[in-house]
Amino acid sequence: MQFSSRFTIATHILVCVCVFENEVKVTSNFLASSIQVNPVIVRNLLGLLSDAGLVEVKAGVGGTFLAKPAEDITLLDIFKAVEKEESLFHFHENPNPQCPVGKNIHAIMDKRIDDIQSAMESQMAQTTLAQLAEGVDK
């Protein structure tokens, strides 16, 4: 199991936008050639990032801009924008209610699983796009 590359690609997109938005027109083709994936994949991800209020995409004329300051965009924002699953964990659906363990397994695990997901999300919230963009050596 791994996260799809949507998260790392979306992050790559946002770093590019942050670094280049005032220098060149950041089109899906520009982004696609930096990431080396198909431009349609970029456009679909831009749609998700736009829905999440992270970027503004200029239809027709082209070009993408940050919709808010890079200091206010975290890895958690990006993750939530592109990974739509509510829960990280996939429970087996039908544990046997006749069995004491099957009957209680959800009650036993749900809180622990929430805590694990929260720990991950808290750490994601620690990194901002501004910090990432600082690491780009032009």
Next chain:
Amino acid sequence: MQFSSRFTIATHILVCVCVFENEVKVTSNFLASSIQVNPVIVRNLLGLLSDAGLVEVKAGVGGTFLAKPAEDITLLDIFKAVEKEESLFHFHENPNPQCPVGKNIHAIMDKRIDDIQSAMESQMAQTTLAQLAEGVDK
């Protein structure tokens, strides 16, 4: 993206073994009927848990036992036993080295990604099998 149900099923297996190992013979069929999945799936997971040194499975005669005290088995041990991916995140393979962002994206993100995975794993290590088994109401 979600983790496969291997993790929750494997945890269910271990809770069952912990609770029942001294009462009944814990076979793959017994476990399968508590979880309500195919016995072969249980046997495959038991193989992984056995490889990881968490359980001992009696071939031939049948039955599964914990290989160490329930206090010494954590959710992280279970997770690592059944999810073999080294990294949680899947990087796009070929960022463009001609682009300042493409060239640096790994250097920028690798540490952050490690921190996120570490945060998740640390939280997983906080819960022991013994704690989970306490929650079973027989």
Next chain:
DNA sequence: ATCATTGTAATCAAAAAGGTTACAACGATT
């Protein structure tokens, strides 16, 4: 009106997940 660009639908291939059948190997019991 033109033209580069975006938004999106329609496909397609590859990989992964989950399930199932089948059967050889095992090992205690008789």
Next chain:
DNA sequence: AATCGTTGTAACCTTTTTGATTACAATGAT
């Protein structure tokens, strides 16, 4: 040594997801 329930594993199948690609209507500045 034959039996019998069980484990270990191979083979196969379906469904879902991911990632990729082509195609084209809609957009909006010029």
